[in-house]
Amino acid sequence: MTAQGENLLAWTTAAITRREQLAFDALSHGRAGRWIANGATVEIAPELVGPKDDAFEQTVAFNEGAPTEEQAEHIAANDPESVLRRCTADRKLLALHGGVAHHCPVFDDDGGHDAWVAFYDHETCPVIELLAEGYGFAAGQTSPSKGDQVT
Numbered sequence: 001m002t003a004q005g006e007n008l009l010a011w012t013t014a015a016i017t018r019r020e021q022l023a024f025d026a027l028s029h030g031r032a033g034r035w036i037a038n039g040a041t042v043e044i045a046p047e048l049v050g051p052k053d054d055a056f057e058q059t060v061a062f063n064e065g066a067p068t069e070e071q072a073e074h075i076a077a078n079d080p081e082s083v084l085r086r087c088t089a090d091r092k093l094l095a096l097h098g099g100v101a102h103h104c105p106v107f108d109d110d111g112g113h114d115a116w117v118a119f120y121d122h123e124t125c126p127v128i129e130l131l132a133e134g135y136g137f138a139a140g141q142t143s144p145s146k147g148d149q150v151t
Ligand SMILES: [Zn+2]
Pocket: 096, 097, 102, 103, 104, 119, 125, 126, 127
């Protein structure tokens, strides 16, 4: 794998690890990663709440001006459980497309669809670039250098 490909793969792997850590850290009481929006309040899913938990312990975010109901829905839709599912799926994509010889569809320079392009293990598959973009690596940005930090 080229240094550029290695760096992008390593950067993306580090970005996934960072998101996973944030999700684990956000688990309510270390156990409840599924949240629901209840109006403008975000709460731990009721089936995950213990019988001794009071309302305060069940609340993740509540409305004193923010979040709005729409923001609460967004927060709940991006709860730790969903983030961990996404990270697991992205790691599977990295394993399929990163650092291994394989074939993948790509768009050529004319925007046409090439359905069967071979990538050697030292080449960067566009799927890796797209995954990196999802974690904040900007298209057209210079490939990360060794040691670049994920934010
Ligand atoms: Zn690929």
